[in-house]
Amino acid sequence: MTTRAAVLVESGRPAPYAESRPLEVAELRLDPPGPGELLVRVGAAGLCHSDLSVINGSRRRPLPMALGHEAAGEVVEAGEGSGFAPGDRVVLAFVPACGECERCVSGRPALCGPGAAANGAGTLLGGGRRFAHADGTRPHHHLGVSAFSEYTVVSAKSAVRVDADLPMEIAALFGCAVLTGAGAALYSANIVPGDTVAVFGLGGVGLAALLAARAAGAARIVAVDVVDHKRDLALRLGASGAVAGGPDAVEAVRELTGGGAEKVIDTTGVAAVLAQAYAATRAGGTTVTVGLPDPSAPLTLPALSLVAEERTLRGSYLGSSVPRRDVPRFVGMYRSGVLPVDALLSHRLTLSEVNAGFDRLAAGDAVRQVITF
Ligand SMILES: [Zn+2]
Ligand SMILES: [Zn+2]
Known part of the structure; x- marks a missing residue:
C-alpha cells in the first residue's frame, strides 16, 4: 500500500522551517506488517520537542527518517502472534519493550536493550524498515513509531490498547507527553x-x-x-x-x-x-x-x-513508566477528571502544515500541537 508521510531529509536546516522545509511530505510505499507487527491507521500525532531536536540537529539520528513519535491510531492489520486485532485503538509508545531483556524483566521497559538498539538504528524492533520511496530508498523509523504518516507499521511491542471511544487527539498525548x-x-x-x-x-x-x-x-x-x-x-x-x-x-x-x-x-x-x-x-x-x-x-x-x-x-x-501498565492507568485518571490532559492540546494541524508547526513549537507559541488525519 502507499501512505503520505513527512520525511526528515536533512537536519540543521535554518529556521523558519516553513521556508527551509526539512520535512518533506511524500507518497511512500509501506510494506505489510510482519509477524508480531501491526499496520496502524494513524488518527493523531503530536509535535514534541524531541522531534525538534532531531530537526535542528542537536539529537543525531540516521536520515532520511519518517518522523513522529507520539501518536494514537487504529489497527488495520495485525501480524501473526501480535496479540492485537483489526479495529483495536492503540497508543504508540516510543520505546518498544522486548519483554525479555534484563531491564524489561526488572520492570524498566523504558530502558529495553533491544528497543534502544532498534531506535538508535532507526529500524523496527524486529529489524528492517517498512517505508520506501519510489526509487527504493528506505527512510528510517523514528523511535519505532513514525507517526507523521497516514499509516505506519510498528512492532506490537510499541503499542498499548486503549478504550475505543477515547478521542484520537487525546489518546495521542499519552504516548509521550x-x-x-x-x-x-x-x-x-x-x-x-x-x-x-x-x-x-x-x-x-x-x-x-x-x-x-x-x-x-x-x-x-x-x-x-x-x-x-x-x-x-x-x-x-x-x-x-x-x-x-x-x-x-x-x-x-x-x-x-x-x-x-x-x-x-x-x-x-x-x-x-x-x-x-x-x-x-x-x-x-x-x-x-x-x-x-x-x-x-x-x-x-x-x-x-x-x-x-x-x-x-x-x-x-519515558517517565520511568511501564507503558502497558501506565497508559491505561493515566487514561483512567483522565477519564475520572483528576488528570485533565486535554488542556495540553493547543493546536490541530494537517500533515502539510508540519514544518510551520515546528516553527510555532520553536518559538514557544504552542503547548501540544496535534496533526489529525
Ligand atoms: Zn516526545
Ligand atoms: Zn527489553
Whole structure:
C-alpha cells in the first residue's frame, strides 16, 4: 500500500522551517506488517520537542527518517502472534519493550536493550524498515513509531490498547507527553500528598507533570517558564505560583516554597536550567530531569551538596513508566477528571502544515500541537 508521510531529509536546516522545509511530505510505499507487527491507521500525532531536536540537529539520528513519535491510531492489520486485532485503538509508545531483556524483566521497559538498539538504528524492533520511496530508498523509523504518516507499521511491542471511544487527539498525548510528564512526577519524583513541587519548563511534558503533581496531592506547585502565556496556563491548571525563567528564577522559587521545593522536575533539556532546578530543590529533596540536553553539554553542580544535604538527582526516561501498565492507568485518571490532559492540546494541524508547526513549537507559541488525519 502507499501512505503520505513527512520525511526528515536533512537536519540543521535554518529556521523558519516553513521556508527551509526539512520535512518533506511524500507518497511512500509501506510494506505489510510482519509477524508480531501491526499496520496502524494513524488518527493523531503530536509535535514534541524531541522531534525538534532531531530537526535542528542537536539529537543525531540516521536520515532520511519518517518522523513522529507520539501518536494514537487504529489497527488495520495485525501480524501473526501480535496479540492485537483489526479495529483495536492503540497508543504508540516510543520505546518498544522486548519483554525479555534484563531491564524489561526488572520492570524498566523504558530502558529495553533491544528497543534502544532498534531506535538508535532507526529500524523496527524486529529489524528492517517498512517505508520506501519510489526509487527504493528506505527512510528510517523514528523511535519505532513514525507517526507523521497516514499509516505506519510498528512492532506490537510499541503499542498499548486503549478504550475505543477515547478521542484520537487525546489518546495521542499519552504516548509521550503524559507518560513522560506524569511518570516523572509520580514515579521518578514520587510526589506524595503535601509535597512542595517546582516544574521548570511548561511544554506538554512539564504541564503533564504539573497536572500529575496536583493529582498526587502536592500542597504547592511553582511553575517556571520564560513564556508568560505558558505560566498563565500553568496557573489555570492549578499551579500555586509562577516564576519567569531566567537568572532570578532560583531565588523566586526558594522564596515561594520556603527555602526550596521538596521535588523539582526539569523538562527543559538545558543543562544550565537543570543546575537551577537542583539549586531550587531544598536540602533532602529530589531533582528529576526528563530533558535531553545537547550531548556535549556538561552539568556543573556543587558536589558537596549531594552528600551534606542528602540530595537526590535523578534522570527519568519515558517517565520511568511501564507503558502497558501506565497508559491505561493515566487514561483512567483522565477519564475520572483528576488528570485533565486535554488542556495540553493547543493546536490541530494537517500533515502539510508540519514544518510551520515546528516553527510555532520553536518559538514557544504552542503547548501540544496535534496533526489529525
Ligand atoms: Zn516526545
Ligand atoms: Zn527489553
